[in-house]
Amino acid sequence: MTRRITRTMAALGTGLATLLGAALATASPASADDGAAPSCVSYYQSYRYLQAENTCDYDVHVYARYVNGAETTPIYLKAHTSPTTIGSGYGFSDVQSLRLAAKVTVWVHYNVGYGNNVAIRGDASPLSWSTGQACVNRAADLWECTVSGIPGGTTFQYKVLINDTTWSTGSNYTGVSGHGHDITPSF
Numbered sequence: 001m002t003r004r005i006t007r008t009m010a011a012l013g014t015g016l017a018t019l020l021g022a023a024l025a026t027a028s029p030a031s032a033d034d035g036a037a038p039s040c041v042s043y044y045q046s047y048r049y050l051q052a053e054n055t056c057d058y059d060v061h062v063y064a065r066y067v068n069g070a071e072t073t074p075i076y077l078k079a080h081t082s083p084t085t086i087g088s089g090y091g092f093s094d095v096q097s098l099r100l101a102a103k104v105t106v107w108v109h110y111n112v113g114y115g116n117n118v119a120i121r122g123d124a125s126p127l128s129w130s131t132g133q134a135c136v137n138r139a140a141d142l143w144e145c146t147v148s149g150i151p152g153g154t155t156f157q158y159k160v161l162i163n164d165t166t167w168s169t170g171s172n173y174t175g176v177s178g179h180g181h182d183i184t185p186s187f
Helices: 004-024
Strands: 039-046 047-056 060-066 076-079 083-089 093-100 103-108 116-121 136-140 143-146 155-162 171-178 182-185
Touching: 004 171, 039 060, 039 171, 047 060, 047 076, 060 083, 076 083, 076 171, 103 116, 103 155, 103 171, 116 143
Parallel strands: 103 182
Antiparallel strands: 039 047, 047 083, 060 076, 060 093, 103 143, 116 155, 136 143, 155 171
C-alpha cells in the first residue's frame, strides 16, 4: 500500500510540475516598448497567485498592472530566477501587462575605505550632475544605489563618486530604468 501511495504522489508531483512549466512557457510575455517588461520576463496567473519569471541575463524591477487599474508593488527579480509570486490571481482581476518599475538599482563593487561613502549622479531626474544621491553600504566592497522615479525603460547616463566629491574615472555608465546594473568603477 505504501508503494501505491508513493507512486501516486510522485505522479501527482510530476504532473503538477509539467502543468506549471507548460503554463509558464505559454504565458503571454510582455513586449519591451513603452515601459513594458522585456519579453524575457513572463508571467502566469492562477486564481490565487500571479507569478513572474525572469529568464533575462540582467536583473529587473517589475510590477503588474491589472485590467481594473490596480497595480502590484514593484518587485526586484534577479536574472534567471524561477517563478516568484508577485501578486494576486484571477480572484483579484486579470493582468493587463507587466511593466518595468520606475526604479533602478546600481550595485557598485568597490571598497572606498572606512568612513567613506558612495554617491550616484546622473542626467535623469531625480538624479542630477550637481548633487549626488547617497548609496547604502551592503559589504566592505558593495554599495547599493537605488533610484526611484526614473520612468521604466528610460535610458540614462550616470557616474558614481566617493563622498560625492571624487568622480569615478572613464566614460559615463549607461543605465536603463527598471533594470539592475553591476559596476566595478575605478577612481
